[in-house]
Amino acid sequence: MTERQKVIAIDGPSASGKGTVASRVAAALGFDYLDSGALYRLTALFAQKKCVEWSDGAAVAALAESLPARFDGQQVFLDGEDVSAQIRTEAIGMGASAVAQVPEVRQALLQRQRDFLTDKGLVADGRDIGSVIFPNAAVKIFLTASAQVRAERRAKQIGLPCEGVAFDRILADIKARDEADRRRAVAPLVQLPDAHLLDTTQLSIEESVKKVLDWYSKV
16 A cells, blocks of 8 residues: 555645635644645746746746746745735736646646655645645545635635626636636546545635644544
8 A cells, every 4th residue: 555645635726715724724733835836827927927928838848947936935936026916816827727738837847846745744735736746645635615706705815896897807717717727638627536525615714724634633
């Protein structure tokens, strides 16, 4: 039997609350935290800054291999610049989905993600953490919520009302990204057979964190 890794892998769609839940679980357990989606968002942003088209797989993969990224708590730096807000825009989110479909990009970022695991333990969130990055994770979770609720959370996060043209655009972008993530040929977004389903539509952050901690305590 393959030895289980000291990892809690949390996968799920955009704006489902993975990052918030994962970071709080990591803090509660004293584990490190990896936001794998940030690496893809950083790659998309880096390509944009370098005037490289997201569809240019080879060029984007080359940028991913030398990505000058640094994480400091909740702050994310690219080439020394704090880009925490820039990488959270819906446009860069769609860019992340685009570059994530490129096999060479995923390969370039594969080992980089695995290197985050130390003896401390790791809580990692993303789209393929349990299936590709850490297939032997101690606990795998598929965290989701309705598209409407995810759009409302994203709108509140950036200070917009949960109605009107701007909100409709956020909702449409989330649905479009869901479809892109499900349809991509490389590492599509799916719930694994051995992953716990955590639907946070009706749950608070505290309730969601407790569920994850309960699952881990039973390993």
